[in-house]
Amino acid sequence: MKYLEDLNAAQKEAAIQISGPMMVIAGAGSGKTKVLTYRISHLIDNGIDAFNILALTFTNKAAQEMKSRIAEMIGDNEAKNIWMGTFHSIFARILRTEHEKIGYPNNFTIYDTQDSKGLIKAIVKEMGLDDKLYKPNIIYNRISAAKNNLISAGDYLKNAGAMGEDRSTGRPRIGEVYLEYQKRCFKAGAMDFDDLLFKTNLLLHQHPDILLKYQNKFNYILVDEYQDTNYAQYLIIKSLAARFENICVVGDDAQSIYSFRGANIQNILNFKKDYPDYNLYKLEQNYRSTKNIVNAANSIITINKDQIKKKVWTENNSGELIKVIKSFSDNEEGKVIANDIFNSKSHHHLKNKDFAILYRTNAQSRSFEEALRKLNLSYKIYGGLSFYQRKEIKDLLAYFRLTTNHNDEESLKRIINYPKRGIGKTTLEKATIIANQQNISIWDVLEKPEQFNFSVNSGTRSKIESFVIKIKSFRSKLNISSAYELAEEIAKSSGILHDLNTDKSPEGIVRYENIQELLNAISEFSETQSKNENTDNSLSDFLIDVALLTDADNETEEDKDKISLMTIHAAKGLEFSYVYIVGVEENLFPSQLSLNTRSELEEERRLFYVALTRAKTKATLSYAVSRYKWGNFVSCEPSRFIEELDEQYLDLSLTGAVKKNNLSLNNTWSNSNQKTPSKISAKRNLKKISSIESSNIKPTISHEIKIGVEVKHDRFGKGKVIDLSGESPNIKATVFFPSSGQKQLLLKFAKLQILN
DNA sequence: CCAGTACTTAGGTTG
DNA sequence: TAAGTACTGG
Numbered sequence: 001m002k003y004l005e006d007l008n009a010a011q012k013e014a015a016i017q018i019s020g021p022m023m024v025i026a027g028a029g030s031g032k033t034k035v036l037t038y039r040i041s042h043l044i045d046n047g048i049d050a051f052n053i054l055a056l057t058f059t060n061k062a063a064q065e066m067k068s069r070i071a072e073m074i075g076d077n078e079a080k081n082i083w084m085g086t087f088h089s090i091f092a093r094i095l096r097t098e099h100e101k102i103g104y105p106n107n108f109t110i111y112d113t114q115d116s117k118g119l120i121k122a123i124v125k126e127m128g129l130d131d132k133l134y135k136p137n138i139i140y141n142r143i144s145a146a147k148n149n150l151i152s153a154g155d156y157l158k159n160a161g162a163m164g165e166d167r168s169t170g171r172p173r174i175g176e177v178y179l180e181y182q183k184r185c186f187k188a189g190a191m192d193f194d195d196l197l198f199k200t201n202l203l204l205h206q207h208p209d210i211l212l213k214y215q216n217k218f219n220y221i222l223v224d225e226y227q228d229t230n231y232a233q234y235l236i237i238k239s240l241a242a243r244f245e246n247i248c249v250v251g252d253d254a255q256s257i258y259s260f261r262g263a264n265i266q267n268i269l270n271f272k273k274d275y276p277d278y279n280l281y282k283l284e285q286n287y288r289s290t291k292n293i294v295n296a297a298n299s300i301i302t303i304n305k306d307q308i309k310k311k312v313w314t315e316n317n318s319g320e321l322i323k324v325i326k327s328f329s330d331n332e333e334g335k336v337i338a339n340d341i342f343n344s345k346s347h348h349h350l351k352n353k354d355f356a357i358l359y360r361t362n363a364q365s366r367s368f369e370e371a372l373r374k375l376n377l378s379y380k381i382y383g384g385l386s387f388y389q390r391k392e393i394k395d396l397l398a399y400f401r402l403t404t405n406h407n408d409e410e411s412l413k414r415i416i417n418y419p420k421r422g423i424g425k426t427t428l429e430k431a432t433i434i435a436n437q438q439n440i441s442i443w444d445v446l447e448k449p450e451q452f453n454f455s456v457n458s459g460t461r462s463k464i465e466s467f468v469i470k471i472k473s474f475r476s477k478l479n480i481s482s483a484y485e486l487a488e489e490i491a492k493s494s495g496i497l498h499d500l501n502t503d504k505s506p507e508g509i510v511r512y513e514n515i516q517e518l519l520n521a522i523s524e525f526s527e528t529q530s531k532n533e534n535t536d537n538s539l540s541d542f543l544i545d546v547a548l549l550t551d552a553d554n555e556t557e558e559d560k561d562k563i564s565l566m567t568i569h570a571a572k573g574l575e576f577s578y579v580y581i582v583g584v585e586e587n588l589f590p591s592q593l594s595l596n597t598r599s600e601l602e603e604e605r606r607l608f609y610v611a612l613t614r615a616k617t618k619a620t621l622s623y624a625v626s627r628y629k630w631g632n633f634v635s636c637e638p639s640r641f642i643e644e645l646d647e648q649y650l651d652l653s654l655t656g657a658v659k660k661n662n663l664s665l666n667n668t669w670s671n672s673n674q675k676t677p678s679k680i681s682a683k684r685n686l687k688k689i690s691s692i693e694s695s696n697i698k699p700t701i702s703h704e705i706k707i708g709v710e711v712k713h714d715r716f717g718k719g720k721v722i723d724l725s726g727e728s729p730n731i732k733a734t735v736f737f738p739s740s741g742q743k744q745l746l747l748k749f750a751k752l753q754i755l756n
Numbered sequence: 757c758c759a760g761t762a763c764t765t766a767g768g769t770t771g
Numbered sequence: 772t773a774a775g776t777a778c779t780g781g
Contacts, residue, residue, distance in 0.1 A: 059771080088771050113770085193771055260769060361768060383770085424757060548771060569769045591768060607769085630766070631772035732757065744757050750781065 003073055007031075007038060014281040015039040017248075018046060021241075021275035023226075023268070024250040027312035028297070028613035029288025029575070032250050036222060037066050039248065040082065041073040043220055050081035054218035054240070058225040060086055060549065062573055083218070087233050088193060089548050091200040094214065095191070096544070101207055102199055107404045107540050109190040110547035114389065115410040116140055116181075116192045122413075123180050126436070133171055142166070143178050147194035148230045148262030150201055153179040187441055188409040197232035204239050215243040225573070226251030226271075230262035238274060245275060253308050254301050257569060257607045259599075265306065286312050288575055288616050290319025292649045296619075297612045299646035304602045321651035322612075323620045324642060330583075330627035334367030337580050337622060341563065342375050344578060344618075352378055356564040356576035358611050360589040364582065365565050372563060382566035386550055392500060392511040393518055397546065399490045403474040404540040407441040419495040422463050422725075422734065422744045427456055459725015459732065470494070483539040484526040487519055568611045579615035581608075582622045585636040608641045705733060711752040716743060718755065 004012055011031055014024050015038040026032035036055070044050055057063040063085045071079035083090060092110065099106040111119070117136035120143075124134045146156050156162050157175040166174045185191065191199060204211045221241050223229065226249035229237070241247040249271060256265045272278060286294050294314045301307070325340070327333040341355050357368050357379075365381055372379045387393060395418060398411035405411075417423045431445045434452050438445075445454050446464050456464070470493065477486050491497045500512040522542055529537040564576065583589055590604035612619055623638045642650075705711065709721045719737035731747045745752070 086771065196771085258770075261771085363768095420757085422757075550771070567769060593767065628772070746757050746781090748781095750757085 003038060003041065007034070008285060010281060010283050010285070011035050011038070014283070015042055017279060018043060018048075019244075019246050021245050021271075021278040022248045022281065023271050023278055024248070024281045024283060025268075025308055025310060026250055026252050026283040027286060027310060028252065028255065028610070029286040029294075029314075030283035030312065031287055032252075032283060033062070033066060033069075033224075033573075035283065036224060036250060037069045037073070040066075040070055040222065044074050044078055048220060050078045051083075052217060052219040053082045053084075053222070054090070054220070055082060055084040055222040056087055056090060056224065056237070057084065058086065058228060058573065060089065062224065086548065087229075087236075088196050089545055091196045091236070092544070092548065095196065095199055095203065098203055098207075098210055101210060102203055103186070104191070104199075105189045105405065107189075107543075109188065109401050109405050109408045109411070109543075110196070111185065111190045111192045111410060112389070112547050113140070113193070114394070115190070118410050118413070119184055120177065120181060122432075123177055123184065126432075127173070127177065127180070129173060129177075134174070134177065138171070139174055139177055142174050143181060144194050145262060146178065147198045148232050150198065150232055150235065152198075153182045184409065187407060187439070189405050189407045190410070194232075197230075197236065200236055201232055201239075204236065211239060212243075214240055219244050220246045221248070223247070223249045224251075225255075227253050227256035227265055227268050228258040228261075228263040229267050230264055231267075232262070234264070234267045234270075247275070253306075254304075254606055255572070255610050257572065257603060257610060259603055268308070282310055284310055284312050286314040286613075287316070289314060289613060290316050290617065292319050292321055293612060293615050293619050296322055296645050296649035297609050299649070300605065300612075300641060300644045301609045303644055304605055306599070306602060320618050322645070322649055323618070323651045324655050325620060325622040326638070326655040327622065327624045328626065329633075330364070330367045330624050331370075333582060333622055333624045333627075334369075334371035337368060337582060337620075338371035338375050338377065340620065341372075341377060341578070341580075345377075350577065351561050352563045353561045354577040355580070356566070356571065356574075356578070356614065357580045357582055358566060358568050358571050358614065359582050360568060360591060360607075361583075362567055364588075368565055368582070377563055378561070379563040379565055382564060383550075383570045387514070387517075388546060388549060390511075390514055392496070392514055396487075396491060396494075396496055396515060396518060397543070399471075399474070399494050399496070400487065400539055400543055402443075402471055403478065403486075403490065404543060406443040406447075406471065406475070409442055412442055415494070416467065419499040420742075420744065421467060421495075422732070423460065423467065427460055427464070430454065430456070457725060459723065462725075478538055478540060481539075482526045482537050483529070483542045484519070484523040486539045487522045487542075491515060491519060568607050571614050572610055575614055575616055577615070577617040578620070579611070579618070580620045580622060581611045583627075584621045584623045584639040584642060585627075586639055588636065589639055589641070605641065605644075705731075705747060705752060705754065710755040711735060712755055713737065713745070713750060713752055719743075 004015065007015055011034065014022065014035050024032060024035060026035070040053060040055065043053060055063070055066070057066065067079055067082070067084055070082070095102070095104070096106050096108070099108065117140050120136045120139050121131070124131055124136070124139070146162065151159060151162065153175065156178055163172070163175060166172050185195065204214070218240055221237065223237060228251075237247065249268075251268055253265055253268050256263060259265070289297075291314055294312055294316075298312055325336055327336050337357060344350060345352070345355070359365065362383055369379065369381070388397070395415060398414040401408045401411040402415065413428065416428060428442075431442050431454060434445050434454055435442045438452060440452070445452050447468050449456070449461065449464070474486065474490055477489070481489070497512075497515060500508060500515060503509075503511070522539075525542050526537055529541065568581075589608070590601055594600035594604045621642060623642070624636060626633055626635045705721060705724070707721055707724060710718065711721060712718055713735070716735075716737040719735040721733050722736050722742075723734035725732050725734075732744055733747055733750075733752070734742060734744050735752075736742050
């Protein structure tokens, strides 16, 4: 094949092996994606049906890029038949097809982290556990780790190790929470991210016929970023590949940075045990970076003990030394880096997109944003709070989700009283208790209150009824209307659009625009789907993968020439001409949390290696000697990683230090005209003196208030009573105030004055 | 039920 | 510091 001539000898060897197990250890920038794409094209050129190829990537974006490159080589029609995507999205697809086998509905909901933690929080409360000890975060991580190691809730309770750990941290009942959590997810027709892997394993192991079906389908399996797979993923791949053993894994142990998510570097080392007759290919020539960058990166990664031996080298120029910049504070760091970008840009006639600022934690982005904005440099922040996690988006999506899956508990809780419709906490709590007792969903209770002895006063009851009817009416249109038509109707008819439209603050306007943006995205989805005859176009089809999307998948044309700001984790697999690694300080990078064990510290070092090797032309390291942390100004020391780099590749002139080992001792910041940071303004403790103004308005006797009566409220002004519900003394009035809209008020509190 | 206020606590990376 | 939650008065 002609295109194979683009490859070097090692790349070519790997690309042309058609059958049998193989592993490619690919150093940073050595063209591993190229090998994967060429290999897939080569397979298809050699008569292998695209339908029989499964390619698993780490991000959706990587899958899309690879697909389009393959399409360029062998044509779109073939390329689109390959099953290519992230573990999560591919397995979600399989689980939706085989849903019956595991007792789930095919339109099951995927709970994101927020949903999961919300459910855990509710369970902890219901079980009467101390929420200071049983924090959702901690429990979520425990459950996640268990699932990634294929430990079910039942197994967990029997697992001496896990239970012992929980007992020693004072949380002996995590296992019970896990069990209840699984029950509730199942009842809600929901899976969390880890379930997508866990349940796939279950499916394949309990149903040999299904396993055989997918083994036969996926004759050829390719896995990218193999160093970041966890045990659950490993086992799925192994099972699927067991029949033909046409498996190709690609990875770099030096870039393994996801052990917190259960990634297991051992998977690479174990490959040869599982497939003794495998072929190993090493890609060691780097095409991306300058010699200085490659050599500096090599000099630091060799400090790690755990690694597969390889020597990454390059024929590229030496390039510039790695510049180290010292700043006085985090704010100054922002300014200095922004200025440096500004100067480099005009000097070398570069574009914004040639630059990236990489940091360890999302919280560091602020000072760079401010500084870049001042210089009018446009940037894009990746990660952080993604579009799909914003409150207003999650609210609307919750309506969509509840429409397709009435049992989705987290969605129900989110929207049952948003926009305000007078169904409060007490009502929901009652319904939850009944649902738990009778092992049904909250929706069931709301839908058939009399059947389940759910007694509420008539007012609340009619509100619940109209809510149920509304959701059902959405449901009835699910298969008639297009995704966009229904989405728009829901946005309007739920009252969300109206609610956001009344908020004219800047944030409120942004929220309104975000909703519009989501509707646009759905409209686009509707259009592309309807062009395609055999794909579906309903709202539930849109929802399928929404939970699995990230911001990187949302890139628009106008984002293409912006400076990238992101965490190093998010930068994995990317490259930029000019890379700034910022906040290179002890306790920040490496993170303080990683300093306890060698393996964690080594992972931080690999992270540093990943950061450095993103740079093509020039890398710059930056640290500040002081920065704000939780409102306190604390002093910082330069990271050990700077010390560990071979000095010959560094330019230390901007640190005021001649030698790197006195970086921190030198306390003059010559080119800094920064003032001492302003002291934290003393908190004003002016306590409001409560109003002693006596009211000369008599509290109204509640029976005088009737529907239709005009009333006056201290804060909301004039209004008209449009509904009354509840029994004395808890009578609740629905009042419409022209100035501030419809409100529900408890008569015993709201001192309504009757007018006329 | 609503809205404003006091208080607490966050440690980090993600599909 | 900042965000998110619990509390409280109307």
